[in-house]
Amino acid sequence: MDSITEKIKRQSESTRKDRFGRALSWTALTFIALVVALIFAFVLSRGLNTFIGNKVSVTDFLFGTTWNPSVVNPKTHQPYVGALPMIMGSFLVTFLSAIVATPFAIGTALFMTEIAKKRGAKIMQPIVELLVGIPSVVYGFIGLTVIVPFMRGIVGGSGFGILSGTIVLFVMILPTVTSMTVDTLKSVPRHYRESALAIGATRWQMIYKVILRAATPGILTAVVFGMARAFGEALAVQMVIGNAALMPTGLTTPASTLTSVLTMGIGNTVMGSLQNNVLWTLAMILLLMSLVFNLIIRMIGSKGELK
Template sequence: MNNKQDLKQVVNQALAEQKVPHVKLKKIGVDKVNVERLTKPSKETRQEYWGKGLTYAAIILIIALVVSIIGFIAVRGLSTFLQNHVNVFHFLTSTDWDPGEGKNYVGAAAMIVTSFAVTILAALVATPFAIAVALFMTEYSSKKGGHFLQTVMELLVGIPSVVYGFLGLTIIVPLIRNIFGGTGFGILSATLVLFVMVLPTITSLTVDSLNAVPNHYRQASAALGATHWQTIYKVVLRVAAPRIMTAVIFGMARAFGEALAVQMVIGNAVLMPYNLVSPSATLTSQLTSQMGNTVMGTLPNNALWSLALLLLIMALFFNFLVRFVGKKGQK
């Protein structure tokens, strides 16, 4: 009640101190002022509250979802070591993989080595092509040419993984079999398939990195007498190097987590690879091919969840690496 009386006094004082004669505010009496309406939240204020509430609810839901996924995978993955008493060092270093035979045959070293080999080789092959395409799109081509190449890259991103795997199975595997002999399945086939799959990701992010370089750097280099290629090599690429590294890491993360396409061309044999054309298996290919053949709660099932936990740890590592490289680039 005191607040309403104070508000009336403020309105009355404002009317009494009105100094503009042609504004007939004195006709507005204190009794005509809707104090209730002035003291209640407006429609815009209520919309502001609803907007903030929905935003915070969405954030809480996403955080809860992420924590739930990580917690669920961690609980299932650690069951191999806590319930089945598998030695962690043995799990990471042994190449014997047959969980149905007991805890002494739960070794993921072959799959870990193959996963890293495929990922690193795919990144090494794709990065030069991605940088070359990105340089052409940003430094040499016209706007129409750049838009055309951008459309092509977007089409490559939209192709499903199973299509890449099928093309690799029908084209790349027979080609490698005819050239190198053997079955044609192996790290080399998986590398070539992943090369095409990660190329659009690395290229798109590299284009954004090159476009982020200020134009006055190029102008200053040209003013000093540098050629176009010298400007690109000595200035543009060096300034954009941290962001390009981030693009490569994102491509590696995509390659490391790819499952279906790799499964179709790598051979799915849990063996330590002794060359690029011998059948082998990655963490993801073993998960997708064997998860439906195990019973929940058994050692074979828990061992597969441990592989999933290892994949989750690697995904978190790639995210940390991206942030680390990004901070180094800002400095």
């Protein structure tokens, strides 16, 4: 009888602990969701105020090519708030850096997982981890003192521009894409490799025809994740791109991105003014693009799970 009573007490205590743990988990989850919702609501309320409160045309804002919020166009009586140069600059440096980084990341990941596993783990893994931990300002300073003068000597001009920003972002996102690609290649089932070799495929045929094809969804996820980081990078790009709010006419001409204009202007405006509202609208575009990147990652991941 005593043993039964003791067992019931232990079960009751275990149930109370389970309920407490469940309540704590739901509280933390609710808090995180609330914080994210508040961030979205705050940024959207500030960003939409440009179109609601200041009566700026959405078309003029997204497709206008002149950025000077403190000056009013005498013909339309609207400020010059064309954000297309910054949007184009952000997309150009993002896509170009991803295009350059992808083959390097795949090659490094294959070396670490398929070609030289021991040397890859001992040599390449610490290098990749070190690159991940370097602060953005260090990348920007190296770009300012090395890449910009190099570009100036090779192609002429000031050396600032989208090409310099692309090189800096390429180095910054390379370890991220590489690490995720390594994890993806390691997740490919071993019997895929064994089956390919068993039917007479060479190692390179096995890598190209089987491993890379099976890992394609994960590699695409890594690339999109790297693009998301590149799109939101501010300080390093600001130091090498030139920060000229002009439509890009070439890869070597000074340009600007959404983040570079934000970091330069947000501290020099008055809250509630038009100049401040348009910057919040740029922040809203950044937030929405981050959401788009995350949705793309989820779509790729859900459709490309390895069986």
